[in-house]
Amino acid sequence: MTITGHHFIAGRAVPPTGELFRATNPxxxxxxxxxxxxxxxxxxxxxxxxxxxxxxxxxxxVETRAKFLETLADEIVALGDALLERAHAETALPMxxxxxxxGRAVGQCKMFAAxxxxxxxANLRIDRAMPERQPLPKPDVRQMLQPLGPxxxxxxxxxxxxxGVVGTDTVCALAAGCPVVVKGHPAHPGTCEMLTTAVxxxxxxxxxxxxxxxxxxxRSNDIGIALVKQPLTRAVGFTGSLRGGRxxxxxxxxxxxxxxxxxxxxxxxxxxxxxxxxxxxxxxxxEAYIQSVNMGVGQFCTxxxxxxxxxxxxxxxxxxxxxxxAAKVAPATxxxxxxxxxxxxxxxxxxxxxxxxxxxxxxxxxxxxATQAACQIFTTDLKTFETNPSLHxxxxxxxxxxxxxxxxxELLAFARGLEGQLTAAIHGTPEDLREFAxxxxxxxxxxxxxxxxGFGTGIEPCPSMHHGGPYPAASHAFFTSIGTASIYxxxxxxxxxxxxxxxLPEPLQNANARAxxxxxxxxxxxIPS
Ligand code: NAP
Numbered sequence: 001m002t003i004t005g006h007h008f009i010a011g012r013a014v015p016p017t018g019e020l021f022r023a024t025n026p027x028x029x030x031x032x033x034x035x036x037x038x039x040x041x042x043x044x045x046x047x048x049x050x051x052x053x054x055x056x057x058x059x060x061x062v063e064t065r066a067k068f069l070e071t072l073a074d075e076i077v078a079l080g081d082a083l084l085e086r087a088h089a090e091t092a093l094p095m096x097x098x099x100x101x102x103g104r105a106v107g108q109c110k111m112f113a114a115x116x117x118x119x120x121x122a123n124l125r126i127d128r129a130m131p132e133r134q135p136l137p138k139p140d141v142r143q144m145l146q147p148l149g150p151x152x153x154x155x156x157x158x159x160x161x162x163x164g165v166v167g168t169d170t171v172c173a174l175a176a177g178c179p180v181v182v183k184g185h186p187a188h189p190g191t192c193e194m195l196t197t198a199v200x201x202x203x204x205x206x207x208x209x210x211x212x213x214x215x216x217x218x219r220s221n222d223i224g225i226a227l228v229k230q231p232l233t234r235a236v237g238f239t240g241s242l243r244g245g246r247x248x249x250x251x252x253x254x255x256x257x258x259x260x261x262x263x264x265x266x267x268x269x270x271x272x273x274x275x276x277x278x279x280x281x282x283x284x285x286x287e288a289y290i291q292s293v294n295m296g297v298g299q300f301c302t303x304x305x306x307x308x309x310x311x312x313x314x315x316x317x318x319x320x321x322x323x324x325x326a327a328k329v330a331p332a333t334x335x336x337x338x339x340x341x342x343x344x345x346x347x348x349x350x351x352x353x354x355x356x357x358x359x360x361x362x363x364x365x366x367x368x369x370a371t372q373a374a375c376q377i378f379t380t381d382l383k384t385f386e387t388n389p390s391l392h393x394x395x396x397x398x399x400x401x402x403x404x405x406x407x408x409x410e411l412l413a414f415a416r417g418l419e420g421q422l423t424a425a426i427h428g429t430p431e432d433l434r435e436f437a438x439x440x441x442x443x444x445x446x447x448x449x450x451x452x453x454g455f456g457t458g459i460e461p462c463p464s465m466h467h468g469g470p471y472p473a474a475s476h477a478f479f480t481s482i483g484t485a486s487i488y489x490x491x492x493x494x495x496x497x498x499x500x501x502x503x504l505p506e507p508l509q510n511a512n513a514r515a516x517x518x519x520x521x522x523x524x525x526x527i528p529s
Pocket of ligand 1: 158185220224239265267302467
């Protein structure tokens with residue numbers, strides 16, 4: 001397909017105006033045509049279209065929305081290799097990785113289709129009337145989750161398919177019945193446009209309103225701010241840096257009518273390497289660690305950027321192995337120049353901190369023209385770590401700091417001082433885990449996902465997944481941005497009291513046509529009430 005550089009509002013292509021920007025192929029530093037423009041002036045039109053489409057989307061039969069999501073999965077696949085090639089040109093992500101990520105995006109569409117078809121997700125509650133109750137009759141009270149309305153989505157540069165135009169945020173919002181306006185990512189706008197055509201094809205085939213979906217491009221902060229401020233916007237889903245997330249979160253909170261802002265941001269994802277495991281397998285652990293640090297050139301929000309261990313010969317051997325392995329890692333191309341420059345600046349600043357040592361670094365120099373980053377592993381002691389706040393925040397890329405604690409108590413005290421994290425990992429034997437049970441109790445207050453003998457990279461988008469965490473990892477610790485529970489960000493409970501059965505929303509009617517699980521008079525059941 002020909003990529004036009006247009007914005008898309010309710011299926012209508014709007015040519016770019018003003019100064020144009022282009023994606024850059026990070027591997028070659030060459031511009032990728034065509035040019036895209038700033039869509040700030042189109043924000044009101046996109047939100048008006050979304051609002052006008054809300055009833056058409058939310059009141060469509062559930063089966064129509066489920067089929068739409070399955071059709072969307074087919075339409076994404078039908079874009080074929082051209083989609084993968086465009087994403088590869090704009091992100092330098094390897095074709096195998098992009099193929100796998102497309103599989104995840106397609107799987108997510110089908111997962112949400114199954115979720116809404118089943119119906120049980122909607123927290124259906126029924127308390128039947130007791131007209132004879134003394135001293136007062138009890139009314140019939142029923143509750144279910146209903147969609148919020150137009151949702152604005154910001155995807156991140158590192159997942160062009162799974163956290164972008166057709167990523168979890170978009171798909172779960174549409175599944176819930178919320179129209180979506182996406183802010184296209186300026187690092188991969190052509191990929192965004194191709195995916196946009198898939199969404200419109202699926203909406204059209206399903207008979208759903210085109211206004212349920214719009215994509216505006218732009219690389220100024222103005223467009224993002226305008227989208228969050230627009231009065232018809234009912235919620236925001238954001239994945240990206242803490243800086244961007246915090247800025248937009250503050251805009252959402254400062255509105256005359258504040259709206260929920262769900263920001264998934266960065267994290268350093270501490271990894272605790274415990275004594276017995278270090279004795280048993282320090283070299284194997286170092287291998288897995290370096291592999292995880294360099295997965296996707298370290299461009300994962302779950303990158304293990306911080307390792308903690310108790311001073312010992314075995315920890316030294318872990319550090320030496322990690323340093324040797326880091327030297328063998330070839331520099332690799334990052335997603336875009338901005339991320340590469342931020343990485344160089346971040347590790348460059350670390351290099352000036354007394355007490356922080358570079359233990360190992362890729363043996364070959366990175367090529368600047370190919371936007372490459374070199375793997376860098378640092379070591380430090382707890383005091384240096386604690387007194388340098390710049391070490392506590394994510395430097396996005398293939399770097400990590402191994403911090404040595406003097407004692408078990410020091411390690412636990414360190415954990416107590418952690419800020420909110422997406423993940424934490426514990427590497428140990430079962431005996432280690434028992435001995436360090438207090439560490440698990442501390443981490444339960446700090447992180448969204450605790451991993452035993454693994455790493456946070458590689459997230460399973462399943463019903464039990466929680467991808468989020470206390471601030472600053474996410475703006476709201478209760479919600480996940482991955483897995484079926486992500487749908488709960490874009491709905492709210494509505495309670496119906498005293499309604500005749502046939503006037504209730506179908507999921508709350510006595511017949512329970514979908515055999516959904518409902519809490520009826522305090523008991524879970526999926527039979528008619
Ligand atoms: P980013 O620079 O924050 O960009 C994300 C989106 O937000 C872009 O569309 C960006 O547009 C917009 N944006 C950023 N700052 C803004 C501001 N102040 N005002 C208005 N709009 C703003 O992040 P990225 O480089 O794409 O992605 C890398 C980051 O995402 C890393 O920090 C990584 O850890 C995080 N991430 C988190 C998760 C998670 O699930 N927690 C998953 C993947 C990635 P412009 O570029 O035009 O500003």
